[in-house]
Amino acid sequence: MFQEHALFPWLTAGKNIELALRLRGVPRADRRPRAERLLELVRLSGAHGKRVHELSGGMRQRVALARALAQDSSVLLMDEPFAALDAITRDVLHEELTRIWSETGVSVLFVTHNVREAVRLAERVVLLSSRPGRVVREWSVDIPQPRRIEDSAVADLSVEITEELRGEIRRHGQQ
Secondary structure, eight states: OOSSOOOOTTSBHHHHHHHHHHHTTOOHHHHHHHHHHHHHHTTOTTOTTOBGGGSOHHHHHHHHHHHHHHTOOSEEEEESTTTTSOHHHHHHHHHHHHHHHHHHOOEEEEEOSOHHHHHHHOSEEEEEOSSSOOEEEEEEOOOOSSOOTTOHHHHHHHHHHHHHHHHHHHHHHTO
């Protein structure tokens, strides 16, 4: 799942998901019911027939998430999926992702430049160096879910990680 939704604009929300199912080899008769279940999972029941341009940015990202889940992979790769969204929509989608992760048990590899977002969502935060890409440090996030972006424990760990990140940026800038 990408920063931009990458949905096919000529397809409806449901057909975007059905395409992923088709590419996976799911029989035609099973595609629509599965797509509808995935839309329910991301709380977009009734959006099956809506075109991409009829959906808000947050709704588009939910459809993209449903399409990614249609792959039925054990790992969901997410590359800055909420970066282009406003703060309120991003907050709502953080809650949704946490709920979906809890319900499905799928592992999520979430790439973000937003330290608080990482701490809010993750069980582990890994800081990578610029060049060459290597693990600088790793943190276990032992803060109970559900977490809020404004929770003091989230803020405290975010400050620690941000300081380490700033140090890494300074080290890289001096090379």
